[in-house]
Amino acid sequence: MSAPPLSDAMIDRVARRFRALGEPQRLRILQVLQQGPRTVGEVVAALAGNQPNISRHLQELHEAGMLRRRREGNSIYYSIGDPVVNELCALVCGCAQREMEAELAALRGDGNSTAAAKTN
Amino acid sequence: MSAPPLSDAMIDRVARRFRALGEPQRLRILQVLQQGPRTVGEVVAALAGNQPNISRHLQELHEAGMLRRRREGNSIYYSIGDPVVNELCALVCGCAQREMEAELAALRGDGNSTAAAKTN
DNA sequence: TGGCTATATGCTCATGCAAGCATATAATTG
DNA sequence: CAATTATATGCTTGCATGAGCATATAGCCA
DSSP states (O other), rough: OOOOOOOHHHHHHHHHHHHHSSSSSHHHHHHHTTSSSHHHHHHHHHTOOOHHHHHHHHHHHHHTTOOOEEEETEEEEEEOOOOHHHHHHHHHHHHHHHHHHHHHHHHHTTTSSSSSOOOO | OSSSSOOHHHHHHHHHHHHSOHHHHHHHHHHHHHOOOEEHHHHHHHOOOOOHHHHHHHHHHTTOOOEEEEEEEEEEEEOOOOOOHHHHHHHHHHHHHHHHHHHHHHHOOOOTTTTOOOOO
16 A cells, blocks of 8 residues: 555556666666767777667667767767666676576575575 | 686676666666565566566576576565675765765856866 | 366567668768 | 668468367266
8 A cells, every 4th residue: 555556657657767777788788888988989899799689779779768979070969868777787687696596506406495496 | 916807798698687686676676676585476566567578588688697596386575686786886886975965066056066077 | 077267378460670681871982 | 862770551371369169077956
């Protein structure tokens, strides 16, 4: 009872943002942009992807409200436009890492691990 | 240079979690579970969805490491198993709401809005 | 055991969407 | 203007996945 259920419109907005973050390639792009603003070409070079692909991912992140765009001469600089993005990534990275470590521990053979035991 | 780029395995784990949150129906389920543990049937009743569909979404969230499962007699209780989930939702809800308000303000006709102006 | 309830699982269909190629637009320079 | 560089956009293909139906499994009770 902390809050009334969100409207469908809000749910969709929230889902869209999470979905934008749910693509490995886009997460890699964000990793690059965490070092500072980059042009499309620089991101392409950093990730060894092809240009149209990267360009579309950048647009997707931009339309999801996470990136800023700035034209400079012939180039376009993208940069992380909402500090929330960094927090989100940090949070999820943290628990993904804990999860990974738990699985490793389980593989090392202690039968009473916390996270990996399929408690079905 | 804050951190070395994450391994592909980590990227995939992180992406999976975000993807799990990137579905409107799953967000609604989480909203229900934020009020406390619920059986599958209770979630089904709360969302007016069909049972197999809800069950699958619950499993997906569970496998993504976000929900706990507890058998009680014939029923199975799912509950939010990682407080990070609440933080994530709160963060994204916050900025989605700001975005929505900005768009509304733009629609009301002030030409110098902050977030909605397509700065292309 | 059989019947009942609660949950999970095959299965199919339809949709979304990432990847990759070719090409179009935009801005710069000569 | 033409040529060049940087970015975006059509377009197709293939795969992932959500919805919905029927059915299977698991646990409870008589």
